[in-house]
Amino acid sequence: MAEGRARRGVVLPGFGLAMGFTLAYLGLVVLIPLATIPLRTATLTWGQFWETVTAPRTLAAYRLSFGASFAAALVNAVFGLLVAWVLERYDFPGKRLVDGLVDLPFALPTAVAGIVLTTFYAGNGWVGQYLEPRGIKVAYTPLGIVVALTFVGLPFVVRTVQPVLRDLDIQVEGAAASLGASRLQTFGRVILPEIVPATLTGSTLAFARALGEYGSVIFIAGNMPMRSEITPLLIMIKLEQFDYAGATAIALVFLLASFVLLFLVNVMSLRQRAASSTG
């Protein structure tokens, strides 16, 4: 393997074996299965495809999935930044425990999160019983979807912002202060520009995760067509009706949209990083 040169001098063995296994396994488990999506969609005529992906029910599902995921990502951007800040900058009893708890949504199975949040926010639940008399219905409404998506996306912003805050040079803040900047000015002009890219990256990851999320949402959503039916559920319903082509067409558009979005934000954050490292 001419290309498999080790980084420094001595050539490590095993490149061919490791690479061969990696590529074969990647192909079998991920790439070949994913290739069935465009293949299956290609069996539809252009007219059938267009009709499926622009049906009112499909458009409503796309709108809901993107809208609710965006709202959840926004909530996570604000609160994730706050939580990261408090965990990195302040001391309080039980901090290590709280820090560990942040990863709970990564570890907790989505179905469990779904039934827990539904019970929690239902009309007779711990929180729902205080909200519903005030006219705020969470469970079985689009608001419930946002709550569930906020839960599953919560760790992303916290975990991407924390290391950036930790590595900030305290002397820069000191310089700002000694030049007469107030604490608020220092935050707005010195600290914030440093952590905005990480916040953006984190909330994009949360957004992407929220888009595809299924388990935690279907229990709390109510699942009414046109109103509270997310795209993954619509795909599931099409599959249960053995409308494989329809399900695949909806999935293809959904996947492409989220890939393009992720790609754009990646480019954006790369540019930002390049700008901040040269400027």
Add this chain to the structure above:
Amino acid sequence: MRPRHLSEPRAVRWVLTGTALAFLVLFLFLPLVVVFTEALQKGLGVYIAAIREPVALAAIRLTLLVTVLVVPLNATFGVAAAWAIAKFEFRGKNLLTTFIDLPFSVSPVISGMVFVLLFGAQGLAGPWLLARGVKVIFALPGIVLATLFVTFPLVARELIPLMRSQGNDEEAAALTLGAGGWQTFFRISLPKIKWGLLYGVVLCAARATGEFGAVSVVSGHIRGVTNTIPLHVEILYNEYQFAAAFAVASLLTLLAVLTLVVKGIIEWRAGSGSV
């Protein structure tokens, strides 16, 4: 501690800390407590009965079997991928890492769907296999494949940055001193990554045990046969057997908490420099 002029006034610190903690308690801690209060609402007897029910035991057995099949495969892949990517330079490395992360950006439902398209009764290879008596969808192989797909990047993702940061110097030294390739791998490289590997394996096992969407598409929901633990929870919940649903869910929750504890221990070890 930071000097006072480089921190916020005490009142601001308290308000920020209070708000952050209130948010976390409301969104993370209380939901965690709900699992156990709901599970035990009808007493310990109902709790134990829900777990010892034959259908529940069958679900637990199936989930364990799937996990035992999936984790070694993805762990082997993770080590191989990390070895190739972290230890060598080659063209297309970024593309390869992007492909490895791909399953993370695919909805679980779509992850299950692709295997129905491949192996379902109307799938590409499904009819051929079915004619030969091999059932993939609505059977164990389908559940294993879907779980392999969704947990695919977990071990590799833990190991690639870890191996890269460790460099090749020790391996190079061992090789120069006459150790063989496998010897170097087992005596030098594997011990160096053992904590990262352990964490990757724990993550992979936890995710394999709890996967819902992808498995839901390929399982067929046959009680006592193709129902995993999360699918059993769903059925109990939809039948309004809430205490039983939360009792079974509490097993998965304990596993999630265990994952967090293992992560805490490994980070603590890494922090104290004993890794």
